[in-house]
Amino acid sequence: MSSVPHPASRSADLIRPSLAGLIRLNHPASGIGLYRIAVKAVASGGYLSRFKARGMEFDESRLYAPGDDVRNLDWRVTARTGRVHTKLFREERERPVMLSVDYRAAMWFATRGAFKSVRVAQLAALLAWSASHHGDRVGGQIFSERSCSEFKPEHGQRGVLRLLRQLADTPASEPASGASQDIPTAAMKRLQQHVRPGTLTFVLSDFRGFDAEAQTALSALARHSSVVLVFVYDPLEAGLPKSGHFRVSDTVRELAFDAGHRSAERWRERFESRRCALERYARGHRMRWLECSTADDPLAFLQRALRTSSKAR
Numbered sequence: 001m002s003s004v005p006h007p008a009s010r011s012a013d014l015i016r017p018s019l020a021g022l023i024r025l026n027h028p029a030s031g032i033g034l035y036r037i038a039v040k041a042v043a044s045g046g047y048l049s050r051f052k053a054r055g056m057e058f059d060e061s062r063l064y065a066p067g068d069d070v071r072n073l074d075w076r077v078t079a080r081t082g083r084v085h086t087k088l089f090r091e092e093r094e095r096p097v098m099l100s101v102d103y104r105a106a107m108w109f110a111t112r113g114a115f116k117s118v119r120v121a122q123l124a125a126l127l128a129w130s131a132s133h134h135g136d137r138v139g140g141q142i143f144s145e146r147s148c149s150e151f152k153p154e155h156g157q158r159g160v161l162r163l164l165r166q167l168a169d170t171p172a173s174e175p176a177s178g179a180s181q182d183i184p185t186a187a188m189k190r191l192q193q194h195v196r197p198g199t200l201t202f203v204l205s206d207f208r209g210f211d212a213e214a215q216t217a218l219s220a221l222a223r224h225s226s227v228v229l230v231f232v233y234d235p236l237e238a239g240l241p242k243s244g245h246f247r248v249s250d251t252v253r254e255l256a257f258d259a260g261h262r263s264a265e266r267w268r269e270r271f272e273s274r275r276c277a278l279e280r281y282a283r284g285h286r287m288r289w290l291e292c293s294t295a296d297d298p299l300a301f302l303q304r305a306l307r308t309s310s311k312a313r
Contacts, residue, residue: 014114019168019205023161028299029129033306036123062116095200096153097131097137099124099163100191102205103144104183111236113295119232120204121167122298127291128160132138135312142166145186150194177259184210188217197224204230206237207278217273219285231278240264281304 015023061074064084101124107117114122128138138267139153140163149166153159184205196203201221207229212220221227240263247256273292282289292298 009091014110014118015108015120016024016115016158016172017125017168020166021123022121023163025125025128025299026129028161029126030133032126032299032302044283061087062231087134094198095198097128098139098141098153098191098195098201099128099197100141100143100166100185100187100203101206102187102203103142103170103173105145105174106206106208107232110234110262110294112234113293116206116232116234116294117172118295119296119298120230121160123204123230123232123292123302124167124202125160125164126298126302127191128163131200132157132160136200138163138193139194140166141187141191142169143168143183146171148187148190150190153199184208184214185217188221190215192221193215193224195221199225200210200228201225202228203228204232204306206232210278218287222285222287226288228290230277231289231291233271233276233291233293235293238293239268246265 037129061077062085064073064086068086071086072083074087091265101120103117103120108115109118110118113119124140127139131138137153137155138159139151141150143149151159151166153164154162179227184207188203188210191201191203203218218227218229245256278290292301292305
């Protein structure tokens with residue numbers, strides 16, 4: 001008896017995402033605990049989160065438990081009962097969720113699994129469907145060497161499908177030129193202008209070229225919104241094979257190299273240095289940091305990553 005591949009693993013083409021494949025992620029996305037990244041408590045009829053929100057509505061008071069934020073202590077109930085109580089708040093429903101997707105030329109690459117562009121598209125689709133299942137509005141940004149476009153968060157499946165069509169229809173970028181170094185900065189500044197306070201924002205990228213100016217724009221965004229950085233990379237970027245001669249090309253240029261011991265070590269150290277610097281930056285500005293390999297299954301990755309983030313809190 002043959003097994004049916006999981007919808008998140010099934011893809012007609014690992015080189016570019018298909019609209020049908022992204023739509024199929026609707027059902028499995030219902031099992032993703034999108035708000036487990038920082039869930040505080042759950043109340044009937046809504047979810048509660050440590051994410052910054054556009055508005056908070058008082059829900060109820062309960063006995064204080066270790067780990068509760070002391071800033072939310074309910075002093076009136078505490079004084080009346082003689083036992084320490086804390087306030088619980090319910091976020092406004094239909095909170096906007098914004099997904100910024102990097103489609104630059106470097107994302108159309110992989111040595112294992114699927115192209116980085118396919119992985120960010122699948123991750124964005126799963127997050128978008130999950131947000132829709134929570135009753136939130138979904139919007140997006142797609143940026144590349146060719147263009148940068150944004151669309152406002154919309155209710156229901158309409159917002160999700162608009163994002164998915166853009167992801168499926170956007171062509172691959174041309175190989176990067178020197179001017180492309182300004183693309184992340186321009187995209188993050190545009191994102192900052194389009195995102196309203198309280199929006200839950202995901203940036204899915206390999207974060208190449210995110211210099212100090214781009215990071216400044218992201219930091220400004222994080223001051224009034226919850227920002228999650230999803231770092232997508234190929235295993236070859238993280239570490240070369242121990243030995244062997246290799247030839248790589250971006251369709252314009254070609255490079256041959258020998259993956260000897262010293263070369264492999266320097267390669268790994270450069271990757272780790274960049275990854276660690278980005279992670280320190282994210283955590284230093286109160287952003288969530290997630291790492292996904294092109295060899296990872298996107299659904300399993302999000303389920304694992306969000307569950308781990310919840311326990312870490």
